[in-house]
Amino acid sequence: MRDYTLSEIADSIGGSIIGDASIKITGIASLSAAQTGQICFANGAKYLKLLSSSNASAFVLTANDARQTSKPVIVVDDPYQYFAKLSAFLNPPVLPEAGIAQSAIVHATTSVPESCAIGEQVVIGEGVSLGENVIIKSGTVIETGTSIGDNTVIEPNVTIKHHVDIGAYCHIFSGSVIGAEGFGYAESNAGEWSKIPQIGKVVIHDHVDIGANTTIDRGALDDTVIETGVKLDNQIQIAHNCHIGAHTVMAACVGIAGSAIIGKHCKIGGAAMILGHLTIADKVTISPGSMITRSISKAGTYTALMPFQPHKEWLSTAAQLRNIDGLSAKIKQLEKTVKALKKN
């Protein structure tokens, strides 16, 4: 990693400097782990009180917070947003060299642009369309008829099934499976299940990230669609025919059942679940671990969580809860009796 002076940084990505603009920055770090030469950001009281004990050589702070240190500061409006930009500036991705690894298998009907990097043991099927600068890392399998847009990166050991459309600037992490058959069966009168062919596609727009071991199934008849800028964490399951609106983010372990339509700019907390055939409005936030069982038509935050307790207390809560109908009946009875007493 090369060094940059504070002024080189500010010239490149903005911010104004208080203090010595010529000091050299070698990297970014957390307040507690930082060493001489490194720069940190702080935002909020919890972190500001670590400024004085940090060994960092400079900080990214708001104008207001900049007074709390005598070290050089890059002053910005939003330290966290700036930190994201700064980290990207100081840590440019290490890209593999363009070319096709010798052990990769590329079907003769697929042409690979010279700007692409295809890793070891990769398998690319018939008639796959690859944009410029696509990176496909070792062990990934891409089946026939799939298309991948410019600058998209696919990490090792990913599986992309046939006829999946992936946009530009996407990032797909290891172990994810895109385009497996949706879970669609018809039940016979004897209670046996026959598979319904899943003939839809998965269509992924630009700037979408898909986390490790996440699965996105292809549509039954129509397509499963992930709009621009969606970010999915690890181990998420998107069932067939879902439609995820632009710039929606989902934390790990979320499950979205079939044909659910999720709005734009939603934030789905970790391990939350959304049932099938529901419609969720734009800008809805779902709390972690909450199961959503009906459509939501209004932006806002929604929650469904049992509060946790020491186990003994919970045993009692659970017993009362199982008998909440009884509590309610007792209240009704009391109301009746009290009303009669009052009358007398």
Added chain:
Amino acid sequence: MRDYTLSEIADSIGGSIIGDASIKITGIASLSAAQTGQICFANGAKYLKLLSSSNASAFVLTANDARQTSKPVIVVDDPYQYFAKLSAFLNPPVLPEAGIAQSAIVHATTSVPESCAIGEQVVIGEGVSLGENVIIKSGTVIETGTSIGDNTVIEPNVTIKHHVDIGAYCHIFSGSVIGAEGFGYAESNAGEWSKIPQIGKVVIHDHVDIGANTTIDRGALDDTVIETGVKLDNQIQIAHNCHIGAHTVMAACVGIAGSAIIGKHCKIGGAAMILGHLTIADKVTISPGSMITRSISKAGTYTALMPFQPHKEWLSTAAQLRNIDGLSAKIKQLEKTVKALKKN
């Protein structure tokens, strides 16, 4: 895909025709996406009202519903079941050619029937037994001593560990791991954990589907068993020594803990969890997201879910819930006081 007239379709898979039986069908589609030449099914009021605006050339309907359109109709008793058959008829699976890809590694002690198709970068270990027409797609690893029945399809990047028995007509999706070691440890007095060898197998009967990134662990001493016709969706976890009864279906993200015995024809909703060492009767339905903590001896539907609410309302619900013991105590106190009042 080739065209079929309505009468060719009815001759092949049944149904009686109202209207022009000579029109050509090019494919199946949803009511809203269908174009000229395509056929749709409809079932239930929600979908029947889309008939008039659909561009489909024909429909699959019950005799009763057939009156609602002037277009040609295939009349059947159960449109959904027929649709499954029709879609399979119109969309036969595209099978890879038989043969062993050049980059596949097959151990010398394993013989591959000529009808099998072994994909690129596949690894097949020592003494693996393969039936006729088995398809193993790119990047899959099958370890020593495993057997796979006729016509089973294994998708890319699957891992099947040693000594796993898989039946005929199974379909195993990408990223799944069959036969990893069960989670069995003995705790020392110092609180350290030593692994107990997992020497059971995984035994999978015929017509079983296993979804993407699903994991099924091998037994500790006895085997983990998945009976005929079971269909598992994506990201399901089946722990060691479970026994899943025939024709049971599980939606995505379900977890079944060790040694649970699940009956036949059960339906386990997405993200439901079943604790270990429980026995679940035949024909039990578990609602999505419900944790089952005791055995269930009677068919029926079982549920455990916090209802979701706008976050502010939930905060209040959670506070009351944490204090439900207090509510109950107040009711008891009131009952006592009211009883005393009544006496006077």
Added chain:
Amino acid sequence: MRDYTLSEIADSIGGSIIGDASIKITGIASLSAAQTGQICFANGAKYLKLLSSSNASAFVLTANDARQTSKPVIVVDDPYQYFAKLSAFLNPPVLPEAGIAQSAIVHATTSVPESCAIGEQVVIGEGVSLGENVIIKSGTVIETGTSIGDNTVIEPNVTIKHHVDIGAYCHIFSGSVIGAEGFGYAESNAGEWSKIPQIGKVVIHDHVDIGANTTIDRGALDDTVIETGVKLDNQIQIAHNCHIGAHTVMAACVGIAGSAIIGKHCKIGGAAMILGHLTIADKVTISPGSMITRSISKAGTYTALMPFQPHKEWLSTAAQLRNIDGLSAKIKQLEKTVKALKKN
């Protein structure tokens, strides 16, 4: 598998023998499946009553329980702990032969000790450091700069990203992904997300097991750390910057959100979730399926679960629960009225 007499077993791993010490043991089994020549353990009333009907040739029992059979017994203090040792003794792991498979790709800058076994289609990147006796099975990808300690086993189709440190005697199961980028984004004012480079590592100490399809993300700035002796089951998600204390165990499907600090010797039940930035004390047990939303500073067992009910009863419970605020208000009103009545 070779035979051992009871006395050979006791000489090797301890225990005292009652009855014929010369009988030959061919293996271990469960009480109900055992056949002549096999040995079983029993612990607790539920299993002891199966002793008389078991076909096993010998048992592992406490001195007290040994009276309940006339067959030979190995007497020990803790039958389960002994059984773990016995099973490991009778079922030593079958290790692949050392060497590098011909289809494996090892980067020229990585040197592989002669004692290591590198499987088919494995890919090992630049400057990877491998200890003695490391086993890496087929289809696994290990990226540049990663280090793996002595005697660690990595199962097929694992992905280990660049610059991950793995200790000695670890066991990493198929489909797991170690070192993918943490889920860190900064939101723009327009609600779009830009990735924050994840420049921390994953550091895994010795004797750690990581289950199938489990994901452990690398840190944002600092490292994600898994301490000695931690055992993780399948499909667990450990987010960036988590710190998991020594000898903690987690059952399948657990999710730990970013920057959570989990103590030593904790037991996290299946599908439990722990929110980000929390601190959990040593020796905390979390019940299965429980969502932990606040730090826990005291050892003990904690639970958050809706009890399950037949669906119809649950409908009523859910309705009452949604209206628990109303119940509480009614109680308050009653208390007021009754107080007034008492006064008169």
